[in-house]
Amino acid sequence: MAMRKYCLLFFVVTCLYGCSDYKSESVFITGNIKGLGNDTICVYGVDDFFNFTDTIYVVDDEFSYTIQADTVGQIILCFNHTQTYPVFFDKRDKITIEGNVDCLNKLVIKGNLANESLGTFLWNLECMGKLPPEKRLEAEVDSFIHKNPSSPVSVYLLDTYFVKKAQPDYGKIKQLMEAMTGQLRNKPYVEKLKATIDLSEKAEQGKIVPSFSVPDTNGKKTTYTSLDSKYILIHFWASQDDESRFVNAKLREVNRIYKRRKKQNDKKELSLLGISFDVDKESWKQAIKKDTLAWKQVCDLSGWNSNIVGQYAIEKLPSNILISSTGKVIARNIEWDSLSVKLSKLLKEE
Known part of the structure; x- marks a missing residue:
């Protein structure tokens, strides 16, 4: 009987200790965002919490949320499926979030130094009046990263203001990454970014892109060298990607213009070549027919396992690369409004 009592006592103590440890490794988040009402907030994890997703339920503008974490981390709060804001945390943090639904980019987050430093940075930008010119903005981010080489906010700002640009300056991005501490550079996102940059340098402006041999809709192997044209715009897309399909409509007009401008006994000024990252042949062919891609x-x-993804450093869809007939990269992800201007300049220089 005494032995049973000791076993029961041991079990209770173990459970209490386990519960205490469970709470000690929790991150507690409470918030009050005026005007949010009874909405929901989507939660996405970053880096070590990459596969983490959840939903926060808001009641009368207020919410509370708990994350189990035994290390530093970051989540992204997504409001109305459009507006996002990062939250940085460490184990046992008690974080408060306050704001207004009309200014979700100006949340006041306390309880972790990283959140507060980001808030101060964004507030200082606000004090400049309207959003400063791009060069001034990048200079502010550059300064922050050099002053805060170990802060996770530095990675967030690098991604937001440098990486997500239409034409990222990978040389500058590498410089800023090198200013960070080894701990930050070992973060999964930063390691992946470095790998992407290494690939991009192989297909950056002025480099010669590798040739390829990929089947067309009839199964015939095709490469850009088989196109009789001075310049070639390679469009990377997929049938399931809505933005790709939208761009296809613009490309129809581009093709119509340059197809008409071919001179007799001369090369075309521009040819288009579509490279799809589809995995289903029928879906791909149906999209070509529906979008009338001539x-x-x-x-x-x-799909994304194609060798072309790495050879041409494709990170997202849709993407494009403008090359010469010899495979020299003229531009990456060129805007449609800039395409005709760029080509006119190139043709005059010949």
């Missing part, structure tokens, strides 16, 4: 289309049906 220029050469190729696909190896490997």
Whole structure:
């Protein structure tokens, strides 16, 4: 009987200790965002919490949320499926969030130094009046990263103001990454970014892109060298990607203009080549037919596992690369309004 009592006591103590440890490793978040009402907030994890997703339920503008974490981390709060804001935390943090639904980019987050430093940075930008010019903004981010080389906010600002640009300056991004501490550079996102930059340098402006041999809709192997044209715009897309399909409509007009401008016994000024990252042949062919794509289309049906992804450093869809007939990269992700201007300049220089 005494032995049973001791076993029961041991069990109770173990449970109490376990519960205490469970709470000690929790991050507690409470918030009050005026005007949010009874909405929901989507939660996405970053880096070590990459596969983490959840939903916060708001009641009368207020919410509370708990995360189990035994290390520093970051989540992204997504409001109305459009507006996002990061929250940085460490184990046992008690974080408060206050703000207004009309200014979700100006939340006041306390309880972790990283959140407060980001808030101060954004507030200082606000004090400049309207959003400063791009160069001034980048200079402010550059200064913050050099002054805060170990802060996770530095990675967030690098991603927001440098990486997500239409034409990222990878040389500058590498410089800013090198200013960070080893701990930050070992973060999964930063390691992946470095790998992406290494690939991008192989297909950056002025470099010669590798050739390829990919089947077209009839199964015939095709490469850019088989196109009789002075310049080639390679468009990377996929049938399931809505933005890709939207761009296809713009490309129809581009193709119509330059197809008409071919001179007799001369190369075309511009040819289009579509490379799809589809995995299903029928879906790919149906999209080509529905979007009336009258220029050469190729696909190896490997999706994002295609060798072309790495060879051409493709990070997102849709993407494009403008090359010469010899494979020299003229521009990456060129805007449609800039395409005709760029080509006119190139043709005059010949």
